Amino acid sequence: MAGHITPCFWFASEAEAAARHYVGIFDDAALGHVSRYGADMPVAEGTVLFAQFTLRGQPYMALNTGRPIAFNEGISLSVDCATQAEIDHHWDALLADGGAPVQCGWLTDRFGVSWQIVPRMMDEWMRTGTAGQVARLMAAMMDMVKLDIAALQRAFEGE
Incomplete structure (x- = not known):
């Protein structure tokens, strides 16, 4: 069975802000699971690691990496x-x-x-x-x- 193809946006630190911004624009949109960095990870503990969201039924992921791309x-x-x-x-x-x-x-x-x-x-x-x-x-x-x-x-x- 085929799975989804999910675009992933790579941010330095704006993943959650971007996901919330996009979800606020579109009628058929939702913020999904938000995961956070834990202890001994490359970005400060508690920082958003990724935020899942959907726009018009299409799943997306926003990922914080700690470095700008x-x-x-x-x-x-x-x-x-x-x-x-x-x-x-x-x-x-x-x-x-x-x-x-x-x-x-x-x-x-x-x-x-x-x-x-x-x-x-x-x-x-x-x-x-x-x-x-x-x-x-x-x-x-x-x-x-x-x-x-x-x-x-x-x-x-x-x-």
Whole structure:
């Protein structure tokens, strides 16, 4: 029987704060088990070792190692959003307290994790659109930072 594939985020000391932050953003999210370092371990006793959490049913783990390892945009978490209000909510919450917008719906949160906040219909547009529709869609997206569903729809439709 196959098990889960669980992404693990490696932090110096922010594992629990990150897990709690992410769980607070998403509706279908929960903080799971939080484990702590014990005596005679490489990080101070009582410090969070790992925090398990789920976002939209996907399990994750956040691990404190005691030494900083930088995240980069080579991997990101993509959040599909049904409405502009959902895009706005996730965008603002993930940028809170030190995140940075990038381009084309991408941002980096305050912990350095890269996210893509995209309209749910983007996949359908990309799969079903003509070459011209997809080209207009991509051109519009390249000019945006936070994605605007209505503007993307107009570009796709050639308006």
